[in-house]
Structure formats: structure tokens, C-alpha cells
Amino acid sequence: xxxxxxxxxxxxxxxxxxxxxxxxxxxxxxxxxxxxxxxxxxxxxxxxxxxxxxxxxxxxxxxxxxxxxxxxxxxxxxxxxxxxxxxxxxxxxxxxxxxxxxxxxxxxxxxxxxxxxxxxxxxxxxxxxxxxxxxxxxxxxxxxxxxxxxxxxxxxxxxxxxxxxxxxxxxxxxxxxxxxxxxxxxxxxxxxxxxxxxxxxxxxxxxxxxxxxxxxxxxxxxxxxxxxxxxxxxxxxxxxxxxxxxxxxxxxxxxxxxxxxxxxxxxxxxxxxxxxxxxxxxxxxxxxxxxxxxxxxxxxxxxxxxxxxxxxxxxxxxxxxxxxxxxxxxxxxxxxxxxx
Amino acid sequence: xxxxxxxxxxxxxxxxxxxxxxxxxxxxxxxxxxxxxxxxxxxxxxxxxxxxxxxxxxxxxxxxxxxxxxxxxxxxxxxxxxxxxxxxxxxxxxxxxxxxxxxxxxxxxxxxxxxxxxxxxxxxxxxxxxxxxxxxxxxxxxxxxxxxxxxxxxxxxxxxxxxxxxxxxxxxxxxxxxxxxxxxxxxxxxxxxxxxxxxxxxxxxxxxxxxxxxxxxxxxxxxxxxxxxxxxxxxxxxxxxxxxxxxxxxxxxxxxxxxxxxxxxxxxxxxxxxxxxxxxx
Numbered sequence: 001x002x003x004x005x006x007x008x009x010x011x012x013x014x015x016x017x018x019x020x021x022x023x024x025x026x027x028x029x030x031x032x033x034x035x036x037x038x039x040x041x042x043x044x045x046x047x048x049x050x051x052x053x054x055x056x057x058x059x060x061x062x063x064x065x066x067x068x069x070x071x072x073x074x075x076x077x078x079x080x081x082x083x084x085x086x087x088x089x090x091x092x093x094x095x096x097x098x099x100x101x102x103x104x105x106x107x108x109x110x111x112x113x114x115x116x117x118x119x120x121x122x123x124x125x126x127x128x129x130x131x132x133x134x135x136x137x138x139x140x141x142x143x144x145x146x147x148x149x150x151x152x153x154x155x156x157x158x159x160x161x162x163x164x165x166x167x168x169x170x171x172x173x174x175x176x177x178x179x180x181x182x183x184x185x186x187x188x189x190x191x192x193x194x195x196x197x198x199x200x201x202x203x204x205x206x207x208x209x210x211x212x213x214x215x216x217x218x219x220x221x222x223x224x225x226x227x228x229x230x231x232x233x234x235x236x237x238x239x240x241x242x243x244x245x246x247x248x249x250x251x252x253x254x255x256x257x258x259x260x261x262x263x264x265x266x267x268x269x270x271x272x273x274x275x276x277x278x279x280x281x282x283x284x285x286x287x288x289x290x291x292x293x294x295x296x297x298x299x300x301x302x303x304x305x306x307x308x309x310x311x312x313x314x315x316x317x318x319x320x321x322x323x324x325x326x327x328x329x330x331x332x333x334x335x336x337x338x339x340x
Numbered sequence: 341x342x343x344x345x346x347x348x349x350x351x352x353x354x355x356x357x358x359x360x361x362x363x364x365x366x367x368x369x370x371x372x373x374x375x376x377x378x379x380x381x382x383x384x385x386x387x388x389x390x391x392x393x394x395x396x397x398x399x400x401x402x403x404x405x406x407x408x409x410x411x412x413x414x415x416x417x418x419x420x421x422x423x424x425x426x427x428x429x430x431x432x433x434x435x436x437x438x439x440x441x442x443x444x445x446x447x448x449x450x451x452x453x454x455x456x457x458x459x460x461x462x463x464x465x466x467x468x469x470x471x472x473x474x475x476x477x478x479x480x481x482x483x484x485x486x487x488x489x490x491x492x493x494x495x496x497x498x499x500x501x502x503x504x505x506x507x508x509x510x511x512x513x514x515x516x517x518x519x520x521x522x523x524x525x526x527x528x529x530x531x532x533x534x535x536x537x538x539x540x541x542x543x544x545x546x547x548x549x550x551x552x553x554x555x556x557x558x559x560x561x562x563x564x565x566x567x568x569x570x571x572x573x574x575x576x577x578x579x580x581x582x583x584x585x586x587x588x589x590x591x592x593x594x595x596x597x598x599x600x601x602x603x604x605x606x607x608x609x610x611x612x613x614x615x616x617x618x619x620x621x
Contacts, residue, residue: 034568039581039584040584040585040586042569042581042584042585043585067568067569067570067571068568068569068570069566069567069568069569069572070567070569070581070584071567076567079484079566081467081468082462082466082467082468082469082472082483082484083466083467083468083472083476083481083483083484084483084484084566085481085484203583203584227586228586231586
């Protein structure tokens with residue numbers, strides 16, 4: 001069966017056909033916006049985009065298609081600096097938006113004053129997921145340092161998620177022991193010693209806790225814990241919110257240089273502003289378990305979000321730069337605590 | 341190669357019990373490391389019933405990921421087919437200074453980690469790169485768009501065809517082609533009637549490998565894709581995205597597609613190897 005030219009031609013024709021099919025452009029619409037976001041927010045923005053599109057059409061008569069890019073938010077920021085033309089960013093780390101100003105000058109330094117609540121339309125905090133009926137009776141941070149408890153969390157060295165938990169624990173200790181550095185150090189060393197597995201990211205830690213059955217408590221975002229509990233109803237996990245924890249902001253900003261270039265400045269602003277509307281806040285709180293600012297929505301969903309003392313990075317470590325330097329750099333506090 | 345039937349010497353593995361034990365061990369390892377994970381993909385994909393499987397499969401973004409992946413393969417394979425044949429022809433039919441160096445250079449994409457390959461392209465063609473900043477002024481977007489994905493895939497897969505052809509063409513030598521030329525064939529006639537029939541099975545084998553890698557490439561593509569859903573998300577990236585999203589069934593549905601492509605590739609590859617073997621006789 002020799003390969004002849006006719007066959008080759010046919011192959012090329014088929015190739016050309018699939019090429020034409022694959023290159024079909026996205027659905028035509030009046031306006032289009034690119035939102036660069038963190039990796040677990042896909043369904044959140046799929047829902048929100050529908051909400052916003054309806055709102056925008058009502059306001060202007062224009063149909064709008066919002067395209068989504070998802071990834072680790074540091075990687076996303078890097079991509080935008082390298083030329084990914086996102087109009088807006090919706091991230092889970094303040095420092096990743098700062099970098100867009102510092103490295104690329106793509107937005108002004110005071111980006112966090114452009115929208116209410118330091119440009120963070122919703123927030124979350126670090127909490128614990130425990131096994132059915134909370135067999136180890138874990139109620140607050142102190143219980144995590146007990147000798148009979150083992151913990152699972154993402155590594156604070158490599159993930160923002162893990163850093164938040166570390167800072168939350170530190171903030172709690174500072175509240176409890178004040179200036180007594182010795183007691184704070186003992187507590188930090190104590191609970192870090194109880195960590196059974198440091199995973200590289202939030203997803204890996206979830207797998208370790210749920211699928212491999214390791215650990216008595218999983219430490220991550222409260223919003224994610226609700227998702228995990230709902231995904232594994234047969235395991236009947238319980239969520240424990242400690243008495244004090246870290247305020248995890250989810251900042252948003254218009255990437256002004258790109259939005260201007262794409263002719264989307266007004267649309268981009270409206271897109272982020274609408275996140276603060278009652279409908280959007282209800283969606284965020286009810287379907288995605290984020291804490292929100294809207295008073296009425298807060299009252300409706302209060303049962304899901306126990307009151308706690310929320311601490312900012314300024315309260316705990318002064319600033320992100322100082323936190324990185326003092327705690328997470330090589331030879332910093334985290335390394336010292338883990339040395340036995 | 342030939343077995344000597346008269347040999348009755350005892351060697352390791354001759355005892356029936358040992359032979360059986362080794363076979364059992366090999367089968368056990370293959371089952372645990374290869375077969376079970378492969379089956380698990382399909383089991384997970386179908387775990388919520390075939391209805392959910394098909395609704396995941398026909399999801400708008402999954403369909404786009406399939407289309408984009410096919411587009412990348414459809415552009416990459418012909419390009420590397422032509423490139424690979426030309427390159428193999430050049431280094432096996434001509435003597436020139438730097439020939440050995442060129443043969444070594446072909447292997448660079450094999451030697452370089454895919455992530456590094458992606459970063460190389462990003463640093464060169466990204467908006468801060470040497471070429472990228474000029475392209476940005478011309479309003480040309482290569483990175484974080486499908487052309488960038490095709491570029492890195494071409495880079496990653498360019499050695500496959502040449503690597504398959506070079507040993508074969510070296511072994512065959514150029515005497516048949518010289519005979520064709522001396523009998524008055526034109527260059528194109530010689531290529532069509534003499535060279536191509538001689539290398540066709542190896543060429544197809546190279547194409548199958550190129551295609552498999554182009555469809556499955558993750559690392560390099562992840563760097564330059566920008567992960568825009570419904571725009572620059574290839575099938576392997578789509579699997580990761582769904583997995584991160586706790587949509588396990590969806591992730592495994594897409595993964596089962598990739599696994600099916602891999603299985604199909606294996607079948608074609610085995611067939612081509614068999615044909616190649618037949619042709620060599």
C-alpha cells in the first residue's frame with residue numbers, strides 16, 4: 001500500500017477543513033471585556049458575567065461578552081506584564097495588583113482607592129475543616145497546637161493560601177499574648193509542629209485531607225471550605241471558624257493602560273462597580289460563600305458567617321514587604337519555628 | 341539472533357516457577373501502574389452517568405478546547421512534516437561543514453524542559469521582549485493568543501519527524517536516488533517515486549508521534565497561553581482548569597478524550613511499526 005500523492009492531497013484537504021472549524025471566532029457581540037482572575041474563581045465569574053451582561057444590556061442596550069482567564073494570581077499578573085491584554089483583574093492577593101503598577105505601570109499606584117472597601121468587593125478569612133462530629137473537639141487556634149491533633153495546609157513558603165493561615169495564627173497569638181514574644185513563639189512552634197503534610201497549593205491540600213484521609217483539620221479559605229463540604233456531602237465535614245483570623249481581601253482593579261487601548265475603560269469600570277450591587281453581593285455570599293459588605297445581604301446570610309475578629313496585614317506584620325522579609329524569606333521566622 | 345535448538349544449558353529464568361513468577365510480577369506492575377490509572381480516568385468520567393459525561397463533552401468551552409487543540413495539531417504537523425523531511429534530506433544526502441553540529445541542534449527541543457521553551461518564547465515575543473515590544477507597536481499579538489501556542493508546539497515537536505527519518509535514510513544510502521537521476525528523472529520525480537516510497541512508514545510514524553505530542557503538550561503551552569477560557573485554552577489546560585474548579589467529572593471527561601487519542605495513537609503506531617518491519621523485509 002504505497003502512499004501516493006492523491007492520499008496526501010486528501011489528507012491536506014481534511015486538515016484544511018478542521019483548521020477552518022477550529023478557527024471559528026467567538027460569538028459576535030457589541031462589546032468584549034477580558035477579565036484576568038485567580039484559579040478557583042471560574043464558576044463565580046461565569047455566574048457573575050451573566051448577571052452583569054443582563055445589567056449592561058438593560059443600561060445601554062449593548063450586549064457584552066466577558067472573556068475569562070484563570071490561573072495562579074502571581075502568574076496572571078506576570079502574563080499581563082508580558083502582554084496579556086486584560087481589561088480588569090480580579091485577584092486574591094493585593095501584592096499581585098501592586099506589581100502591575102511597579103513593573104509595568106499599567107495602572108496608578110492608588111488603584112485600591114478607586115472602588116469602595118479598598119477595592120475589595122468581597123472578602124474571606126482562614127478557617128478550619130474538621131471531620132464528622134468534630135471528634136478532636138477543635139474550636140480555636142489553641143486546639144491546633146495540641147499533641148493529639150494533626151493538620152493539613154498548603155506550604156506558606158510556596159502559596160499565598162498557606163501564608164494567610166500562618167499570619168492568621170500569628171495575629172491570634174499577638175492578640176492573646178500581646179508583648180510576650182516567648183509565648184507567641186511557643187504557640188507558633190507548637191502548631192507548626194502538628195502539620196502532617198505541607199502541600200504546594202490549596203487543591204493539593206484538599207486532596208490530602210479528603211482523598212487520602214490525612215489530618216484532623218484542613219486549614220484554608222472559609223469560602224473554599226464551604227465548597228469542599230458541599231462537594232463531599234457523604235463525609236459530613238464541619239466548618240470551624242476561629243475567634244480571630246486573617247482578613248483575606250479579593251482586590252479588583254481596572255488595568256487602565258490595556259482598557260484604554262482596547263477602548264473599554266467605561267465598560268471595565270462598570271463591570272467592577274457592579275460587583276458591589278445587591279444582586280452581585282447576594283450571589284457572592286449565597287452561592288460562593290464569600291463575606292460581603294452589603295448590609296441587607298449580610299443580614300440574610302449571617303447564619304453562614306459567624307462573627308470573628310478580623311486582622312489585616314498591617315495589624316499583624318506592618319506590611320506585606322515586612323511580612324515576607326521577617327517571616328517567609330529563607331532563614332526567617334517560619335524557618336526558625338520549623339527547626340526542631 | 342537465531343536460537344540454537346540444541347542448547348540445553350540452564351540459564352536464569354529457565355525454571356518454570358521462576359518464569360511464571362516473573363511474568364506475574366510484570367503483569368502486576370503493568371496493571372497497577374498503567375492499566376488501573378487508565379481505567380480510572382474512564383470510570384471517573386462516567387461516574388455521574390453518561391448523560392453528565394455528554395453534557396460535559398458538549399460544554400461550549402470543552403468544544404472550543406477540542407477545536408483549538410485540533411487547530412494546533414493541524415498547523416503543527418504539516419509544518420514539521422515538511423521541515424523534518426527537508427532536514428533529514430539535508431543531513432543524510434549532503435556533506436558540509438557544520439553537519440554534525442546541525443544534527444545535534446535538532447535535539448535541543450528534546451533536551452530543553454518545555455517550561456523553559458515556553459519562557460524563551462515569552463521573553464522574546466512578550467510585550468517586554470526584543471521582538472515583542474516592536475510587535476506590540478504594530479498591534480500584533482502572538483503570545484497569549486493561538487499563534488503563540490502554535491509557535492511553542494512547533495518548537496517542542498520539531499525533532500520527531502527528522503529523528504525518525506535520519507537513521508533510516510542513512511542506512512538506505514543514496515544509490516537508488518542516484519540511479520533515478522542518472523536515468524533522467526527530475527528532482528521532484530525522484531523524490532516522489534524513489535525517496536518517498538522508501539521512507540513513507542517512518543515518515544508516518546514520525547507524524548503520529550508529532551501529532552500525539554502536539555495534542556498533549558502542557559508545559560510550554562501553559563506558559564504562553566494566558567488561559568483565556570474559550571479562546572486560548574487547549575484540552576490539556578482545560579483538564580487542569582476543571583480540576584482546579586472541583587469539577588472532577590468534567591476534568592476526567594476531557595482527560596478521557598486525551599487518553600482516547602493516546603490509545604488511538606498507540607494502535608496506529610503499532611500498525612505502522614508492523615508495516616515498517618514488513619517493508620524492511
